[in-house]
Structure formats: structure tokens, C-alpha cells
Amino acid sequence: MALDNKKLKMASIQLQSLAHRYPSAADYALRSMQQSWNDGGAYALLGPSGCGKTTLLNIISGLLRPSEGRVLFDDFDVTDLTTEQRNIAQVFQFPVVYDTMTVADNLAFPLRNRGIAKNEIEKRVADTLQMLDLQGRANERARSLTADDKQKISLGRGLVRTDVQAILFDEPLTVIDPHLKWQLRTELKKIHQRFQHTMIYVTHDQTEALTFADQVIVMYEGAVVQIGTPQQLFETPEHTFVGKFIGSPGMNVLPCEIDGSEAVFAGKKFSLNTAVDNRGARFELGIRPEHITLSQSEGMPLTVTALEDVGRHVIVRGEIAGTALCALVKDGVAIPENPCVSFDSARINLYADDYRVGSGRGD
Amino acid sequence: MLELRNITRHQAEEVFLDDISLCMQRGELNILLGPTLAGKTSLMRIMAGLDKPDSGELLFDGVSVLGMAVQKRNVAMVYQQFINYPSLTVFENIASPLRVARVEKSQINRQVAEVAELLQMTQVLDRTPDTLSGGQQQRVALARALVKKADLVLLDEPLANLDYKLREELRAELPALFAAMGAVLVYATTEPTEALVLGGNSVCLHHGRVEQFGSTLELYRTPVSLRSAEIFSDPPLNSAKVECVAGKLAFARSQQQIGLNIEQIPDGSYTLAVRPHHLSRERAGLDDIEVKGSVSVTELTGSETFVHFSMEDNSWVALLHDVQNFAVASTVVFYVELQHLFLFDSDDALVEWHSTIKS
Numbered sequence: 001m002a003l004d005n006k007k008l009k010m011a012s013i014q015l016q017s018l019a020h021r022y023p024s025a026a027d028y029a030l031r032s033m034q035q036s037w038n039d040g041g042a043y044a045l046l047g048p049s050g051c052g053k054t055t056l057l058n059i060i061s062g063l064l065r066p067s068e069g070r071v072l073f074d075d076f077d078v079t080d081l082t083t084e085q086r087n088i089a090q091v092f093q094f095p096v097v098y099d100t101m102t103v104a105d106n107l108a109f110p111l112r113n114r115g116i117a118k119n120e121i122e123k124r125v126a127d128t129l130q131m132l133d134l135q136g137r138a139n140e141r142a143r144s145l146t147a148d149d150k151q152k153i154s155l156g157r158g159l160v161r162t163d164v165q166a167i168l169f170d171e172p173l174t175v176i177d178p179h180l181k182w183q184l185r186t187e188l189k190k191i192h193q194r195f196q197h198t199m200i201y202v203t204h205d206q207t208e209a210l211t212f213a214d215q216v217i218v219m220y221e222g223a224v225v226q227i228g229t230p231q232q233l234f235e236t237p238e239h240t241f242v243g244k245f246i247g248s249p250g251m252n253v254l255p256c257e258i259d260g261s262e263a264v265f266a267g268k269k270f271s272l273n274t275a276v277d278n279r280g281a282r283f284e285l286g287i288r289p290e291h292i293t294l295s296q297s298e299g300m301p302l303t304v305t306a307l308e309d310v311g312r313h314v315i316v317r318g319e320i321a322g323t324a325l326c327a328l329v330k331d332g333v334a335i336p337e338n339p340c341v342s343f344d345s346a347r348i349n350l351y352a353d354d355y356r357v358g359s360g361r362g363d
Numbered sequence: 364m365l366e367l368r369n370i371t372r373h374q375a376e377e378v379f380l381d382d383i384s385l386c387m388q389r390g391e392l393n394i395l396l397g398p399t400l401a402g403k404t405s406l407m408r409i410m411a412g413l414d415k416p417d418s419g420e421l422l423f424d425g426v427s428v429l430g431m432a433v434q435k436r437n438v439a440m441v442y443q444q445f446i447n448y449p450s451l452t453v454f455e456n457i458a459s460p461l462r463v464a465r466v467e468k469s470q471i472n473r474q475v476a477e478v479a480e481l482l483q484m485t486q487v488l489d490r491t492p493d494t495l496s497g498g499q500q501q502r503v504a505l506a507r508a509l510v511k512k513a514d515l516v517l518l519d520e521p522l523a524n525l526d527y528k529l530r531e532e533l534r535a536e537l538p539a540l541f542a543a544m545g546a547v548l549v550y551a552t553t554e555p556t557e558a559l560v561l562g563g564n565s566v567c568l569h570h571g572r573v574e575q576f577g578s579t580l581e582l583y584r585t586p587v588s589l590r591s592a593e594i595f596s597d598p599p600l601n602s603a604k605v606e607c608v609a610g611k612l613a614f615a616r617s618q619q620q621i622g623l624n625i626e627q628i629p630d631g632s633y634t635l636a637v638r639p640h641h642l643s644r645e646r647a648g649l650d651d652i653e654v655k656g657s658v659s660v661t662e663l664t665g666s667e668t669f670v671h672f673s674m675e676d677n678s679w680v681a682l683l684h685d686v687q688n689f690a691v692a693s694t695v696v697f698y699v700e701l702q703h704l705f706l707f708d709s710d711d712a713l714v715e716w717h718s719t720i721k722s
Contacts, residue, residue, distance in 0.1 A: 048526045049497055147399065177398045177553050178597050182680070186671050189660050193691065204526040211662035211669065231686055234665030245528055247666065290666055290684075308535075310559040311583050312640040312682070330684065331640065 010198040011073040011165040012039040013060060018069035020055055029055045031223045032068065037215075039074070040196035042189075044213035048204060048245070052222040054170060057202045061168050062086045073165050086165060091158035093171040095150035099143040103134055106142055107156050114161070128156045131187060148180050155184065159191060166198040173208060185211060206246055218242050234288070235347070240354045243286045249315060252292075252325040253351070256285040263350055263360075266300055266321040270345050271361040281352035289315070291347040292327035294335060299342030302327075307335070364388050365515060365547045370409060370419035372571075379405055380416065380571045387547050389514075392538070392563030394579060395551040397594055402571035403551040407517045410549060411438050423514065423547075436515070439508035439546075443520040445500040447492040447507075454479075454488040457506045464511075478510045481540060498529040509544060518550045522557070534560045555597040559583060567591045589634055589711035598669065601679040602636040605706075616675045621652055623701075625716045633714065634707040639669070641703035642681035644696075651698040654679070658689045670695060 014037075020030040030052045037043055045053040058064040060071060062083035070079045078086050089110075098106055107128050111121045129135045132152045137145070142153060151172070158167050173181045189212060192199055203209050209216050210230040218226045218233065218241075226238045237243035243251030256265040261275040263285050270285065294302070300320050308315040316335060317326045329335055346362030365387045372380040380402050387393045395403040408414040409421065412433045421429050428436055439460075447456050454475055461471045479485045482502045492500050501521060508516055522530040538561055541548050552558060558565050558579050565582050567574040567590070574591040575582055586592035593600045604615035610626035612635070613619060621635070642654070656672035656679060663669075668683040672695055681697055689695055706714040 048528060178555065179398065179593075179599050182597075182599055183678075186660050186662070189662060193660065204528070206527060207664060210664040230663050230665035232665075248531060250528075288666075308560055308562075309580055310556060311580075312638075 010039055010196075013037045013166065013198065013200075014070075014072040014075075015060075016070040016072065018059065018066050018071065020052075020059060020064070020066045020068070028222055030059070030066075031221075033224055035217075035224070035227075037198070037200075039198055041215060042192045042199045042201070042213045044201045044203060044209035044216045045219060046203060046206060046209040046216050046245075047219035050221075051219040053202045053219050056219070057168055057170055057200065060166075060200065061088055061090055087163070089158040089161055089164045089167045091154055091167070091169045091172045093174050095147065095154045096157070097142045097145075097150045097153050100141065102139050102141055103145070103153060104129065104138040106153050107160050110157055110161055114163070124160050124162070128160045131159070131191065132156050133183075148176055151176055152184065155188075162195070164197075166200060169199065169201040171203055172201075174203075174205070181208075188212060206248070210246070218245065220245075236349060236356065236359065237286065238356045240284060240286065240351050243288075243349070247288060247290075249289055249326050251286045251288050251349075254285045254287070254323050254325060256283050256350075258283050263348070266323070268300055270343065270348055272348075272350060272358045273361045274358045276350065276352070276358055282354075284351040284354075286349040286351055286356075287325075287343045288347065289326045289328040291344040292325070292341050293344070294327060294329060294339040294341055296336045297340055299340040302339050302341045304339065364422075364424055365410065365549075366420075366422040366425075367410070368420040368422070370406070370416045370421065372405065372409065372414070372416045378571060380409070383419070383571075383573055385566060385573065385576055387549065387564075389547050390542065390545050392541050392548045392550060392561060394558045394561060394563060394565040395549060395568055396553075396555065396558045396565050397568035398553055400570075401568040403568055404519055405571070406568070407440075407519055407549060407551060410515065411440055411517055412436055437511065437513045438515045438517065439511050439513035441501075441504050441508050441516070441518045441521045443523045445492075445497065445504050445524070447500060447503050449491065449493055452489055452491055453484060453495070453503055456492065456503050457484075457488075457510050460507060460511045474510050474512075475506075478506045481509070481543065482506050496529075497525055498533065501525060501533070505540075509540070512544075513546055516544065516546045516548050518548070520551055520553070523552075530557075538562060555583075555595050558595070565595075567594045569594060585713070586705070587713050589636065589707040589713075592636055592705060592707075592713075596638055598639040598680050598682060600636050600638060601642070601674070601677070602634050603675050603677050603679075605633050605635045607631060607633055614675045619675075623652055623704075625706075628706075628714060628716060632709050634711065636705040636707065637699050637703055639680045639682040640684075641699055642679075642697040643699070644683065644687075646698045647700050651700055652704065653696060653698055655694060655696050658691055658693050658695055660691065661687075661689045663688065 015033055015035040017032055019028055019032040021028045045056060047053050059066045062081055070077055104125050107125045108121050129138055155172060173184060201212050215227055216230060216233055217224055220241045226242045233242055233246045240253045254265050256263045258276050261272050262269045263272055265285050302318040302320055304318040306317040312331050314329045315326055316329055327341060345360040348360030349356050350358040367383055367385045370380055370383040397403055409416050457475045457478060458471050479488055484502055492503055522533055562579050565579040566576045569590050575587050583595050586595060605612050606615050607628055607630055610624045612621040612623045654674055656674040658672045660671045663686055668687050670681045670689055672679055706716055708714050
């Protein structure tokens with residue numbers, strides 16, 4: 001049975017005890033998870049290659065049947081439905097375009113397939129062309145377009161229908177030039193704000209994930225390690241992996257010792273907001289490069305190993321007591337010759353065996 | 364030293380590479396920066412001897428190499444796709460160019476060990492490429508280019524197929540690696556951020572022409588043309604047309620005065636430009652100029668904010684170093700310090716006006 005494709009509301013998505021193991025594999029590609037994603041939400045699945053994000057997307061789209069668990073759209077079990085029956089739109093990394101058709105016909109194609117009235121098709125195609133800044137090329141054959149423009153059409157084909165349950169994007173901007181990437185990413189954001197489609201966006205690029213999504217799902221080795229707003233992922237990473245993966249450069253993770261309600265790094269004590277039970281765990285202190293200040297004489301002396309001027313800021317790399325760390329200094333701010341560093345203690349997170357167990361108290 | 368003199372190449376009716384002259388020294392990294400189709404790969408193919416230019420001269424250490432067979436020149440290339448021999452071990456993959464050159468066995472062992480050490484591959488020498496991560500596979504391809512001790516090493520977007528985070532790691536490693544090679548290094552990328560992290564020199568390429576060539580940081584700080592500033596900006600450069608009448612600047616569309624007097628420049632049309640991170644919510648100095656616009660979308664990364672707004676009908680973006688949300692269609696005001704303001708003339712060439720301004 002196919003889902004009702006006339007309804008305008010999109011779907012919430014639930015994953016119940018979902019897991020997946022490929023037939024020949026010994027290990028799970030996706031470890032058991034329980035998720036509930038809201039109707040109209042913008043979600044990003046973020047992680048390095050091999051983390052399971054594409055496997056998860058393929059299970060949601062129906063390209064892959066999970067070996068365990070169920071997928072529900074609005075409480076309706078779709079686990080055994082095909083991609084077509086699920087009524088979703090998909091955009092892939094590489095353009096899916098009919099070369100011999102015009103740009104407008106490429107966009108109209110998914111609508112004609114569904115028997116939508118001619119004047120409605122014309123209106124939607126015109127809207128989509130405008131959204132992608134392709135009005136002038138409507139009647140050109142797709143073959144004559146650049147790779148960037150072809151990918152724009154692929155995006156357009158995903159966005160042209162308003163009757164889908166969800167729109168799934170699989171690294172849609174990976175092959176796009178940096179400048180156009182900015183433009184298309186903001187367009188997607190605007191489209192989401194206007195139409196409130198349920199959107200799921202897979203990427204390894206943190207900037208894309210963080211700017212696009214309301215909720216970012218960080219994946220690592222087949223498991224979801226954290227779901228949160230971009231700000232939560234930045235400020236309180238629940239796992240050291242998230243701390244390192246989010247941010248450029250990522251969070252400094254420094255070995256430390258616990259003394260009651262204080263963390264000790266390189267002889268310096270930092271007050272914690274909770275007393276931590278020292279039960280033989282491996283403790284680490286997390287501090288982002290953005291939250292380290294350099295000065296002439298205040299704080300811990302830093303042995304500088306490299307300065308990387310990347311225009312809008314300088315990345316200062318160095319060592320304290322044999323531990324490497326880095327700090328960011330904004331463009332135009334002077335860097336002392338032999339700097340000392342101090343940590344913004346309220347921004348510290350404490351990790352025991354890689355999981356967050358507390359934070360700094362601030363002064 | 365690699366020297367290109369007036370290299371021009373046509374493809375079909377179009378000029379593909381237009382009168383390119385460049386000098387690249389040994390031990391220096393030279394980045395070809397430009398969007399897709401700017402001519403980066405075409406230029407590299409000519410440098411490698413895979414294609415011939417229609418006119419111009421190519422010299423290596425003062426000797427013309429245009430007619431020379433590729434095999435006779437000591438050139439190494441690394442492509443975007445990791446190209447390795449799938450059935451050979453990592454060791455044999457790295458050793459392959461030395462075997463072809465019939466290098467003695469003990470020397471092969473020594474050279475491979477050296478390069479593997481440098482690229483942190485010693486632990487995986489016995490494995491086949493398919494058991495490695497994408498980053499490690501590309502390291503194998505890099506190692507094969509390094510082990511040849513080539514005079515000219517061409518890297519065509521070598522990190523483009525890698526994960527964002529892996530790119531970050533390799534970018535940080537590459538400069539030291541390149542410095543150890545002593546070859547002429549040419550590295551193509553579409554990403555300004557990558558160029559800045561790698562440093563060295565950069566060539567801004569656009570439609571097969573050199574917009575600017577010089578130290579990477581210098582190019583970033585002082586672009587000679589609007590095009591060069593645009594190519595070297597991520598997030599994109601903000602710009603707006605302005606008119607100058609008797610030294611007074613006004614936005615072309617609204618005729619709104621900018622509050623900037625530059626008496627030394629002739630009347631006419633100019634383009635005013637500013638990088639996104641130089642737009643500030645607070646006034647830093649009394650002579651800061653003010654720009655105003657209507658918010659179209661706000662992007663929050665968790666630590667930074669990209670505010671996209673319409674400024675005199677142009678799409679502008681401000682990068683703020685904290686998290687602030689702005690309602691769609693609300694009016695925002697930003698300030699720009701004069702030292703961060705670029706002005707380009709009607710030919711898109713940079714106007715040097717900062718030294719002439721009276722405070």
C-alpha cells in the first residue's frame with residue numbers, strides 16, 4: 001500500500017530498535033538505536049566516512065531493509081515499503097539529470113509522473129527555477145550545463161514536489177565549488193524556513209551540517225554519539241569524539257587528574273561544577289581553541305611549535321608539559337613572543353573514559 | 364626552477380589558457396587557486412608534459428622541456444582520486460616507481476622506509492590499499508610521488524575526495540612534508556581556506572588567466588583585482604557598486620552617502636568590497652563606515668554566526684564570532700573599519716587609497 005501522497009503535511013520519522021548488519025559482515029554497520037525526529041525538522045547526519053550515516057539514510061529512504069527494527073513515518077510502519085511507496089524526494093552527491101531534456105522539463109518530470117495539473121506544474125517549475133537562479137536557462141538542454149548547474153537541477157528536482165513525506169540529501173554539495181556552495185546552502189535554509197519540509201541531510205562537512213540543521217546527529221562507528229543543536233555540540237560535547245570532530249581545529253582534549261572537585265592539568269587547578277568520583281577512570285579536560293587566551297605573562301607558559309595564519313584568525317599550535325594544544329587568535333590581535341595561556345574555566349568540560357561527566361565552574 | 368613563458372592554449376574556438384607566465388622555485392609550494400574550469404588542470408597537464416601549449420615556452424632549470432618525452436622528465440603527479448595498485452601491498456605500491464627505474468633493492472628498501480616514516484605508514488606497509496581508510500590510501504599515493512624524488516610534483520586537488528576532518532589533518536602535515544622534498548611543488552585547489560593553511564605562494568586563476576601571483580598571505584591581504592579578492596574569499600566577498608563625485612562616495616543604487624571622502628581619486632564608478640569577518644556589530648573607530656540591510660537568513664554554527672542580508676540589493680554575509688540570532692526581514696547595522704575596506708575601479712583594479720586618507 002502506498003502512502004497518501006496528497007497530504008501537504010510532511011512526516012515525523014521514528015526508528016525503533018533499528019540496527020543493521022550487512023549479510024557477510026561480522027560487525028554491525030549500524031548499532032541499535034531509538035530515534036524520533038519531528039515533522040518539519042531539519043536534521044543533519046554528520047560523521048566521518050564509515051560511521052554508518054549513509055547506511056542509515058538508505059534505510060530511511062527504503063533502499064536498504066534494516067536487519068533489525070522498524071522505521072515509522074507518522075506512526076505508519078514503512079519498514080517493508082519500497083522507496084517509491086514511501087513517497088520521499090532524494091538528492092544525491094552526483095547530478096541525476098536527463099541530458100536530452102530541457103532544464104524546465106527536468107524539473108517538471110517528477111510532477112508529470114504524478115499526474116499533477118499542467119498549470120500547477122508550470123507554477124512550481126517557475127518557482128523552483130527562480131529559487132535556484134536558473135530562470136534564464138529554462139529552455140536549454142541539460143547537456144549543455146556545467147556540473148554545478150546540473151547539481152542545482154538535481155536539488156530542484158528534490159524540492160519541486162510539495163507532497164512528499166521528507167526530503168533526503170546525501171552529500172548534495174560535495175562536488176560544488178565553494179562560492180556556489182554558500183549560495184545553495186543558504187537557499188536550502190531559506191526553503192526550509194519557508195516550507196518546513198522534513199529534511200534529512202547527510203554530510204561529513206561540519207559547516208554544512210551545523211548551518212543547515214536544527215538538530216545535528218553525530219555518528220561514530222555505527223552509533224549515534226550525540227544529538228543536539230549546533231550550540232550544544234560546540235559547548236557541551238558529550239563525547240571526546242564530538243569535541244574533536246566539531247570545530248576547526250577541534251577541541252583540545254588534555255590528560256588531567258582529579259583532586260576532589262578540581263581537575264589538575266600541568267599543575268594548574270580548575271574548579272569543577274560537581275565533585276567527581278575518582279574510580280580509576282581515564283580523565284581528560286576538554287577546552288576549545290576559541291576559549292584559550294594568550295597573554296604576555298598570565299597563565300601557563302606555552303612552547304609554540306607553529307603559527308598558521310588562515311586570514312580571519314591565526315591558529316597557534318604549541319605544547320604545555322609535553323601535551324600538544326592549540327589556540328585561536330583573531331585577525332589583528334598581537335601574539336606575544338613567549339606566550340602564556342589561560343583557559344576560560346567556565347567553558348571547560350571534563351571527560352571520564354571519553355564521556356562527559358562534568359564541566360568547569362568558572363571563576 | 365620551473366618557468367612558464369607566455370603559455371597559451373586553445374581548445375575548439377575558446378582560449379583555454381591565456382598568456383600565462385610564471386616562475387616557480389624549488390622547495391616552494393605554489394598553489395593554483397580558482398574555481399572549476401579556471402584552467403588549473405589544463406595548466407598542470409602542460410607543466411607535466413602531457414599536453415602541449417599552442418604557443419609559449421616551458422623551461423626547467425633553464426632548459427626547454429616542451430619537446431621532451433614525459434618519461435625523460437622526473438615528474439610526479441597526485442590526483443583527486445586515489446590511484447593505487449589494488450593487488451600490491453602498500454610497500455610495493457610505494458616502491459613501484461623505483462622498480463620501474465631499476466633502482467637497486469637495498470636502496471629501494473631504504474627509500475620506501477624513509478618515506479613511510481615521514482607519512483606515518485610504517486605500520487601498514489604489509490597491507491593492501493583496500494584495507495586502508497581513504498586518508499591512508501591518499502597517503503600511499505603521496506608516498507609514491509615522494510619516493511621518486513621528482514623534480515616537479517603536481518598535486519591536483521589531492522584532498523578533495525577526503526572527509527573534511529581528514530583534510531584538516533593532512534593540510535596541517537603537508538607543509539613540513541613539502542619543505543623536505545626540495546622539488547618544485549604545484550598544488551591545485553578550489554578552496555581559499557586550504558590555500559591559506561598550506562601557505563607558500565598562490566596563483567589566482569580565472570578563465571585561464573593569471574589574476575595574481577605572489578605569497579599566499581599577501582594575495583589574501585592585498586588582492587590587486589576584484590576577481591582576485593573574490594576568488595580568495597570564503598565566505599564570499601561582499602561588494603556593492605558606488606559612485607564617486609568630488610571625492611564623496613555614495614552607494615550607486617540608493618544614492619545614500621557612505622560618509623567617506625577620498626579626494627585623490629577621480630569621479631566615476633567603483634566597487635566597494637569587504638570580507639565577511641570585517642563586518643562588526645560594534646563601532647571600532649569614529650571613521651568606521653556603516654552598512655545596513657535586511658536579514659534574509661541566519662546560520663549558526665554553534666560558535667559563529669553567518670548573517671546573510673540584503674545590502675543595496677546585493678547579497679552580503681557577516682561572520683560574527685559568537686552566536687546571535689536575527690529575525691528574517693529585520694534590519695541589521697554593521698560597521699567596517701576603513702583599513703578593511705577595499706575599493707576597485709571600473710576596470711576592477713584595486714585602488715590604493717588608504718595611504719592618502721586624512722584622519
